[in-house]
Amino acid sequence: MNSKEYKNQQDHQYCLEETETIELKSGIAELEDAVIDICALLNNKGGILYFGIDPKGTVKGMVIADSTFRKVAQKVRARIKPDISLSYNSENINGKTVLKITIPEGTNKPYFADGQAYIRSGTESIRMPVDDLKWLIRQENENHWDNRPCLDATLEDINPEEVMRFLRHMQDERRSEIDVTIPFEKALERLNLLSSGVPTNTAILMFAKDPQRFIIQSEV
Known part of the structure; x- marks a missing residue:
């Protein structure tokens, strides 16, 4: 051996x-x-x-x-x-x-x-337990929705200043190493907020110029 x-x-x-x-x-x-x-x-x-x-x-x-x-x-x-x-x-x-x-x-x-x-x-x-099962199903549905591309949305619907402001805040809190000088679309990719080049529902909620246009009653 x-x-x-x-x-x-x-x-x-x-x-x-x-x-x-x-x-x-x-x-x-x-x-x-x-x-x-x-x-x-x-x-x-x-x-x-x-x-x-x-x-x-x-x-x-x-x-x-x-x-x-x-x-x-x-x-x-x-x-x-x-x-x-x-x-x-x-x-x-x-x-x-x-x-x-x-x-x-x-x-x-x-x-x-x-x-x-x-x-x-x-x-x-x-x-x-039934309550645990209900919670798990709800969590999974929410997670899946968050990561889906937002229908009809494009990068033009994203406010680049909001993306950069978020990155600067994350950097100040030392919670991110993403370079704040990179193009905002690259930042979205690094944040996993693009799906095949289309902003996800989360990206729209966080950074869209007009999120209500895409997601009814959306609020951040």
Whole structure:
């Protein structure tokens, strides 16, 4: 065993306990429950799920073939909506092979497993409370609206002086390193307020010469 392999094993051993972002499964027989855990992690901060390690952190190992990856991926794809893309890898820990699934934080929340949303609560995956689900849906809808291009708006509808004033304020507060001398359209790009060259709804709310023209009852 070389030093790199030893260090990697040490790192894994250090993490071999269930947390809010790490879920351990003894084997593929627990796939049904694992789908729920994946759903919960997507709705939370993301995380890692291991097959071949029991909940106490003991490495059991497992036989992994191409069909194993397909079986897990197909089950996840069939049961979790909206569709997601996960990373599946086999790893050697303490001389035994385990299956590691890397789950990113979801970008299209909420996610549902068999029509039910789940969330992490400590080391457990629980049904998402109704109020939490309503809040999450509202937040996601607002975020999506904020980032959408504003229909019929162009850069000519933006007040460059307002953009520069905002940048100077951010710089004074040391919250931005954007050069205040760059063209305002470049500043909007750096602020992620352009979508394919079109000002987003947020850009219109913040910097438009006449935001009410585009967004009824808009107010900053």
